[in-house]
Amino acid sequence: MSSPRMQPAIVSVVAVETGGKLDCCDTDTAHVWVTVTNWSPRRAYLTGAAPFTTAAGCGPASLVGRMFTTTVPLSPPGDTDTNGERLEWPELEECPPLPEGWLT
Numbered sequence: 001m002s003s004p005r006m007q008p009a010i011v012s013v014v015a016v017e018t019g020g021k022l023d024c025c026d027t028d029t030a031h032v033w034v035t036v037t038n039w040s041p042r043r044a045y046l047t048g049a050a051p052f053t054t055a056a057g058c059g060p061a062s063l064v065g066r067m068f069t070t071t072v073p074l075s076p077p078g079d080t081d082t083n084g085e086r087l088e089w090p091e092l093e094e095c096p097p098l099p100e101g102w103l104t
Contacts, residue, residue, distance in 0.1 A: 004073040009038040011070055011089070013052060013063040030060035039076035047087045055092045067095040 015033040030049035035041070049060045056066055070092045077087065 006071040007074055009036050009070055009072045011036050011068045013066050014044055016060050016063055032063055051089045051092050056094045069093050069095055
């Protein structure tokens with residue numbers, strides 16, 4: 001079986017949840033809700049916070065509003081997983097901040 005085609009993407013952290021596990025094998029109790037520009041502008045995906053805290057060098061509570069670059073498969077995951085997504089984030093890096101005055 002061939003591996004899925006990958007493409008670069010921007011991932012934005014929109015919310016953080018702490019205190020629970022996605023499943024019985026999960027060791028991380030912090031999770032983030034993220035949007036992936038290539039998949040859907042409206043759907044958020046629940047995934048572990050660990051890769052994001054490592055890339056940003058901060059705790060989970062500081063992740064909301066941060067943006068990251070990564071590579072993702074061309075197709076988004078299915079809608080059958082209701083307990084969170086077992087997503088991987090290869091080459092995850094925090095986006096550099098915009099220069100001051102760039103948005104004005």
